[in-house]
Amino acid sequence: MSEPLLEVKNLRVAYPSAHGYSDALRGISFALGREKLGIVGESGSGKSTAGRAVMRLLPPKARVTADAMQLSGVDLLNASERKMRDIRGGRIAMVLQDPRYALNPLKTVESQIVESCRIHTRASRSEARDRALAMLEDVRIRDPQRVARLYPHELSGGMGQRVMIAMMLIPSPELVIADEPxxxxxxxxxxxxxDILNERVEAQGAGLIFISHDxxxxxxxxxxxxxxxxxxVMEELAAHELARxxxxxxxxxxxxxxxxxxRxxxxxVPEHDPEWLSERRA
Amino acid sequence: MTDTPVTSSRTSLRAWLEAPAASTPRQARAQAAWRGWKRLLANRAALAGLIVLILLVVIAAIGPLLTPYSPMSQDLSVRLQPPSMLHPLGTDDLGRDIMTRILYGARITLMMALLVALIAGPIGLIMGATAGYLGGWFDIVAMRLVDIFLSFPSLILALAFVAALGPGIENAVIAIALSAWPPIARLARAEALTVRKSDYIAASRLQGASSTRLILRHVMPICLPSVVIRITLNMAGIILTAAGLGFLGLGAQPPSPEWGAMLASGRQFMLTNWWLAATPGAAIMLVSLAFNLLGDGLRDVLDPRDE
Amino acid sequence: MTAPSLEIVNLSVAFGSDRARVQAVDNAGFRVAPGESFGIIGESGSGKSTILRAISGLNDEYDGSVLIDGRAAPRPRNKAFFKNVQMVFQDPYSSLHPRRMIRATLMEPLEIHRFDRRDERIAQALSDVGLAPEFAYRYPHQLSGGQRQRVAVARALLLEPRIMLLDEPxxxxxxSVQAGVLNLLNTLRLSRGLTYVMVSHDLRVIAHMCSRIAVMTQGRIVEELSADDLRSQNAEQDYTRELITASRVALAAE
Structure with missing residues (x-):
């Protein structure tokens, strides 16, 4: 593995509650190179919180602390909101679960991809359009010219997710966070x-955090x-060893x-052992 | 030593209310009410509104005990007195003590607001919930009726009714109620539309529940909070309309100490004797504001969805 | 096969009219024997849930027939039908009335069907689904998803039905919660001799729960096969094979 793309050390997130703060993340650490890192867990395990914390997308009332949270040398924890706006979508992209809610229903596919491209690169309008069409082709949409003119509600679920991947990956991010894509x-x-996600991430040499319950x-x-x-984090292991x-x-x-x-x-039925939560604090 | 049982019963009541799991239906309901109460206490503005309204109720109940005067008795020798020790809010053009009249007027105002809420609330809730749940021709007819009522400004509508029924407090109440139910019905219908397709309604249908049962026990409880909030917020408008009718001489009739009527008769002395118009005006404003604040607070309390 | 407990003949359901008409279910048919667990697997929009809604009577606008013990189910459905056939919904977060105490939710079927010993029956139903009697005094928002689904199962069981329709339960x-609920459903079926019709998009769940499985796509049942066939990938239709392959490995190309 080369030098880590993303390094997270002892990340903690807590939300204010009736009795002081309640912890959503209790000190997780991981490093990510140009690879596909899966984060699995059940609801309430903090997997989505981890993804959002890296993008600094948590609500302002959340208390986020970490010993380190760096994206190839940039300190994500203390970056200004202005700088984060450049990083979000530019250097870190996020693919969400349901394209129906993540795409703007009032804009065509093309205008959304072009906008995403122009916000983060210095491409001219026509250049961005060409790149958008090329990108749609890259996500294996057969007739990019036609699909580009459609509105999100006219897309099937799979097509919508391809458009979302195209839109998120067009500024060539270094890190892609996919939350239950x-x-x-x-x-x-x-x-x-x-397949498409894998191919695009590898072609662009990006790192991928893949959040899933599956x-x-x-x-x-x-x-x-x-x-x-x-x-x-209960355990970190190579994916092919998951069964063992x-x-x-x-x-x-x-x-x-x-x-x-x-048959x-x-x-x-899993029994949850309270020991699992205390062992790491000690 | 003697107060030990008191504190222990108090702490056990608190423990009973805050126990993680209820063990009787009564405890469960009490706990739900307790949580709502605590949320209301946390909202300062709503609490202020509630306190003002409780004061209003207290005043309406014991008002006559707080003053030596009668609201009707005239004493022309003390007419148009400015506020003083004897008459804290001054006297009017017929020498009646204004504070006494305000205290007595609280009764009238409260009664009118309450009656309107009791007439308009249930009508609006039943019409709206039924129309929203049943749909079809009932919905079309009910909603066109609502549209007709809504197309007139409510004060104009109330004026028309009073003109037809004759001036007086009872007719004013009926008139205001008739103009107050349509927006409530529309709100209840909107809520009913969102729940009629929900799984829990479907589940009850599959238990064999009749439409009446579904509307009364399932749809209405869902509509109720927003209706209560809306009525509370409308209360300010109702009081203003009542005062407006009184002001125009179509509601409470002189010499009744209704606040709107007082304001109207004080109007001609506004430039020389400001307290005649300012005191009932301030009372109307304070109570309207209190209802608005409480309504906003109730929105937090009655909406358990983000609990 | 013994006389079927539930039989669907030439069932068709269409939504919309004229040009916007969508044939959600197209001439579907199957029979379920008493005590059997029958599965319908399909992807979104395949019409699998529409079939359940037609059987239950939630959607009355269907062509064809729904036969219970050989007799056509009444349209609209009556109380006697609901006593016999109950349904568990997909989302336990929306199938319980948010403002009613669990006790009130469970009391309702008993009131409608005039059952006696109501509190006793509620306590028994809760214990049958593995919940303590105190759960009767909670509100849905005080329960976890798994607990809510258990309450929904308890509600369906209170009328002592013989047929249960399970919509992606x-x-x-x-x-980890799914495992407990599936075990519960299996135990209840065996101990009470219930007949299940279960709809799911999840091959694992359907193969575990059902002995016979209908595969649906675009409103049609393309194939009916046994759970063993499904496990050993012994399918005739291309679509079934595609579905099995896609469910077994995540990456189609690898």
């Missing part, structure tokens, strides 16, 4: 979208995986999934 |  899609479309999916798609629970994980939580998650290759009478 | 839940 395929959860709203049908399984038969999911493979193509992951263990087998992350195991197949990513290089490395962080397993999160209760705002902490050692941490009891990861094993329990694996076991709770109905198997596809054999079982009863599924194993 | 675990797709809104985490996998």
């Amino acid at each position: 395929t959860s709203a899609l049908d399984v038969t479309v999911r493979g193509q979208i992951l 263990l087998p999916l992350v195991g197949d798609f990513c290089d490395r995986v962080l397993v999160m629970y209760g705002g902490q 994980a050692t941490h009891p939580y990861t094993r329990a998650l694996n076991a709770s999934l109905p198997p596809l290759d054999r 079982v009478e009863e599924l194993i | 675990t797709s809104a839940l985490d996998v």
